[in-house]
Each structure stands twice: as C-alpha cells, then as structure tokens.
Amino acid sequence: MTLYLFAFVVCLVIGVPIAFALCIASITYLMVFDQWHLMIGFPQKMIAGIDNFVLLTIPFFILAGNLMNSADLTRQIVRFAQMLVGRVRGGLAVVNVLSSMMFSGVSGAATAEASAIGSVMIPAMRRDGYRAEYAAALTAAGSILGPMVPPSLALILYGVLTSTSISSLFLAGIFPAFVLCGLLVLYTVWRARVEEHPMPDPVASHERIGLTIRALPALLLPVIIVGGIKSGVFTPTEAAAIAALYALLIGVFLYRTLSGAKIARAFYDTATMTAGVMLIVAVASMTSFILGIENIPRAIAQGMLEISDRPWVLILLLNLVLLILGLFLEPLAALVLAMPILNEIFPLLAIDPVQFGIMVVLNLMIGMITPPVGLCLFIVAAISKEPLEKVAMAILPMIGLALIVLLLVAFVPALTLSLPTWLGG
Numbered sequence: 001m002t003l004y005l006f007a008f009v010v011c012l013v014i015g016v017p018i019a020f021a022l023c024i025a026s027i028t029y030l031m032v033f034d035q036w037h038l039m040i041g042f043p044q045k046m047i048a049g050i051d052n053f054v055l056l057t058i059p060f061f062i063l064a065g066n067l068m069n070s071a072d073l074t075r076q077i078v079r080f081a082q083m084l085v086g087r088v089r090g091g092l093a094v095v096n097v098l099s100s101m102m103f104s105g106v107s108g109a110a111t112a113e114a115s116a117i118g119s120v121m122i123p124a125m126r127r128d129g130y131r132a133e134y135a136a137a138l139t140a141a142g143s144i145l146g147p148m149v150p151p152s153l154a155l156i157l158y159g160v161l162t163s164t165s166i167s168s169l170f171l172a173g174i175f176p177a178f179v180l181c182g183l184l185v186l187y188t189v190w191r192a193r194v195e196e197h198p199m200p201d202p203v204a205s206h207e208r209i210g211l212t213i214r215a216l217p218a219l220l221l222p223v224i225i226v227g228g229i230k231s232g233v234f235t236p237t238e239a240a241a242i243a244a245l246y247a248l249l250i251g252v253f254l255y256r257t258l259s260g261a262k263i264a265r266a267f268y269d270t271a272t273m274t275a276g277v278m279l280i281v282a283v284a285s286m287t288s289f290i291l292g293i294e295n296i297p298r299a300i301a302q303g304m305l306e307i308s309d310r311p312w313v314l315i316l317l318l319n320l321v322l323l324i325l326g327l328f329l330e331p332l333a334a335l336v337l338a339m340p341i342l343n344e345i346f347p348l349l350a351i352d353p354v355q356f357g358i359m360v361v362l363n364l365m366i367g368m369i370t371p372p373v374g375l376c377l378f379i380v381a382a383i384s385k386e387p388l389e390k391v392a393m394a395i396l397p398m399i400g401l402a403l404i405v406l407l408l409v410a411f412v413p414a415l416t417l418s419l420p421t422w423l424g425g
Contacts, residue, residue: 003028003029003032003033004025004026004028004029004287004290005025007024007025007028007029008021008022008024008025011024011025012328018280018329018330018333019276019279019280019283019333020283022280022283022284022286022287022333022337023283023286025287026042026283026286026287026290027042029290030042030290042286045285045286045289046282046283046285046286047282048285049281049282049283049284049285049286049288049336050278050281050282050285052160053237054156054159054160054166054236054237055156055157055160055278055281056237056240057151057156057166057236057237057239057240058153058156058157058240058274058277058278059240059270059271059274060237060240060241060243060244061151061153061156061240061243061244062109062153062270062273062274062277063244063247063266063267063270064106064151064221064240064243064244064246064247065106065109065112065151065247066266066267066269066270066273067244067247067248067251067258067263067266068106068218068221068247068251069106069112069116069266070251070257070258070262070263070265070266071247071250071251071255071257071258071262072255072257073103073106073218073251073255074099074103074116074117074119074120075120076211076214076215076218076255077099077102077103077215077218077219078095078099078117078120078121078124079203079207079211079215080102080211080212080214080215081094081095081098081099081102082095082200082203083203083207083208083211083212084098085098085200087199087200087202088189088192088199089189089192089193089196089197089198089199090188090189090191090192090193090197090198091199091200092121092124092125092128092130092197092198092200093125093130093134093135093138093188093191093192093197094185094188094189095121095200096117096121096125096135096138096139096142096188097138097142097181097184097185097188098181098185099117099120099121099142100113100117100139100142100143100145100146100181101142101145101177101178101181102215102218102219103116103117103146104145104146104148104149104177104222106218106221106247109146109147109153110143110144110146110147110331110365110368110375110376111143111368111375111376111379112146113142113143113145113146114139114140114143114376114379114380115379115383117139117142117143118136118139118140118143118379118380118383118384119383121135121139122135122136122139122380122383122384125138126384128198128200129197129198130197131394132384132385132386133384133386133390133391133393133394134191134394135384136380136381136383136384136386136391136394137380137391137394137395137398138184138188138398139380139383140369140374140376140377140379140380140391140395140398141184141369141395141398141399141401141402142181142184143368143369143376143380144180144362144365144366144368144369144376144402145177145180145181147173147331147361147365148173148174148176148177148180148358148361148362148365149170149173149174149177149222150170150173150222150225150226151170151221151222151225151239151240151243152169152170152173152361153277153332154331154332154335154361154364154365155169155170155173155357155358155361156236157281157332157335157336158335158339158357158360158361159236159357161335161336161339162339162343162353162357164353164354164357165354165420166229166236167226167229167230167236167420168354168420169354169357169358170222170225170226170229171226171230171419171420171423172354172355172357172358172416172417172419172420173358173361173416174419175415175416175418175419176358176362176405176408176409176415176416179405179408179415180401180402180405183401183404183405184398184401187397187398187401214254214255217250217254218250221243221246221247224239224242224243224246225239225240225242225243228242230423248263251263277332280330280332280333280336281332281333281336284333284336284337285336287336287337288336288337288339288340300341300344300345304317304318304345304348305348309348311348311349311350311351312411314345314348314349315349315351315359315410315411316410318342318345318349319359319363319406319410322334322338322360322363322364322367323363323366323367323370324367325337325338325363325364325367326363326364326365326366326367326368326370327367327370327374328367329364329367330375331361331364331365331367331368334364334367335360335361335364338360342356342360351410351413352413352416352417354416354417354420355409355413355416355417358409358416359406359409359410362402362405362406362409363406366399366402366403366406369395369398369399369402370399371388371389371392371395374392377391377392377395
C-alpha cells in the first residue's frame, strides 16, 4: 500500500488531476505486484462504481444550481439579505454570511457558492472599506454552508455509498448549518464594533416587496426538495429533476434573465462538472477495491482500537484524520476513498449513521477552507486578488468557529437528529 500512496502523492505534487492520479496509482500497484489479471476488471469496477440510479441526482442538482446562477439569482439573494439586515454596523459582512446561507439551497457545492457569492460580495465589501482578505475569508467560510443543506452533493454521495436516507441527511444538516451561520454573524458583528466597519446603504422601501417576491421562489427550492421527498410525492432522483425544471421555469418566466445562450451554457457547464465528478467516483471505486485487497480498513480499525476502545476518543481521532484528508482531497473523492475504512470504524463509535454522515461531510468541508491547500481559499483569493497567505490568516478564527460546530455535531446527537425525528425520519 505504501507504493500506491507514494504514486498518488507524486501525481498530486506534479499537478496531475485527482481522477488521473487515482487511476495511475491503481495501475502502478497492479503492475508492480503482478496483478495483471485484475486489470481486465478495471473498467468493470469503474462502471460498477457509478452504476447507481440515485447518482442521477447529482447532474440534475448541478443543472438546477447552474440555471439559478445564470439567472442572476445571486444578486437577488444579496439584495434580499441586505433588506433583512438593514442598517447595522458591519451590515455588509452580515449580508455576506446570510447570502451564503440562502444560496446554500441552490448550489449544493462549496466551490460553486464561493465563486458565485464571492464575485458579488468581495468587490462590494472592498468598495465599502472592508479589507479584501477579510471579505475573501468570510466568503470562503460561508461557502461550507452549502454542502450542509439540500441539495448537498456530498450528502447525496454519502447516502448512496452507505444506503442512508438522503432526505434524513438533508434534514440533519439544517440545524448545524444555522448554528454555524449564527456564529459567523456574531463574529462579523463583534469585528465590526472592534474595527468600526461602515454601515451599508438602506434598501428603499418601495423595493422591499419586489425583492421579496423575486427572492422567495429561489428560497423555496430546498423546501420543495425535502418536502416532496419526505411526503413521498417523489424520490430523491425525481426531486433533482423537478428542481432543475423549477429553476428553468422561474429563470425564464419569473426573472426573465435566462436567454437561450445562458441555458446552453448552463447545460454545458453541467455536463463538464458531472463528467469530472463521475470520473472521480468511478476511479475511486477501483482504489476502494485495492484497499480491500490489502485489508487496510480492518487494519486501521484494529489500530484505532489499540489506542483506545472508548467511542469519544475514537470519534476525536477520526475527526482529526478526516480533517487532514480534507486538506488534500476534493470532498467527493475523499468520501469514496474513505468509506471502506469508515464502514469498518463506524460500528465502534456508537453513533447514528445520519449524525455520522453530517460529521464526515462537515470535516471534509472544513478541509476546503483550511490552509495551505483549501480549494475554496484558492477561489476567493483569486477573486479578491489577495495573496493566499493573507486570506489564510484572516480565515483562522472562522475555522475555529467551524470546529466548534463540528464538535457539537459529533457529541450532541440532538443537533442533527432532532429535525429528522420530528418529521418522521
């Protein structure tokens, strides 16, 4: 297994895309250890890795997010959040966080949220007198709210890999997302008082009704998704298709901002993003097979038991490992790679599978905003045109807040399980 890891790390260091890095590492392992007969089954393993009907939800939800973004929904949400916040010191920073929370029900992916909200909020905060690295860091921190609520792509993949109810996972992530959103808002308000941030311009009273009408259809999307699945009206896959159709209809007929060219671009972006995601999932399934050959999951589980058999200690160790994994791998790839190991460790933790899923996904999302290689950090640094080091320093207190929520998710089951239980999960 050392050879596999060495080949994989070398590929990452020289800049090979992660899907091809996984493929090269797998082929290297099979060649060196004279497992040529398994090479024949390589394509079959890849196809089997994505041969799941529920995975159709991913391209549909990506399409819904792309259509919403192409319809200039981001600006509608930002203006609506600005109306809700009103004139408070540091209000534009609060608007940034609330916009991220509202946009979460559209994108389902942290990178999409960081780029969409960042392209609007970072220049606006900069013009208003905020330091650019602070605006970028706040946008990156808010971006991890997206994968915690429906339609989260990471939660969908976790549900597929573990046969956990996707609707319950969607519901379970809502309270932790609101807690993190609240902590970020409190942090921005405190920082506004310390650094005397400016007050935003008020939203004219005659705009309020129009802003509300234009923002509500987008904000209703997660309600339609979860409500339809929980009530049995449609399956998760059908919910994704309905979400895409809903986004298309409101973009064309309500916002009237979706032209033929924008729709075509949204479909093209969806195709390329889906191809990338599915290729990673397909190749990572071969890696999972190699882990099984080497019996790595069981060995890791036994190693953790040798350290301690107390569930709370094992949970802390697992969180540490997942945080490190999230530093170097894209969350969907990390999920596919880690699940064989996590499935061995899970019975030792005395934790509900839904709660466990939220904990795993939140860990990997925190990795996306953690220096030195967090992907969302690169995105917001590019938008703000600030050095990555300055953005990384600015985001450290916000990572601390995210870690507090992570500990609450890991050790307070009610935070994640209350909503699914109340709604019949």
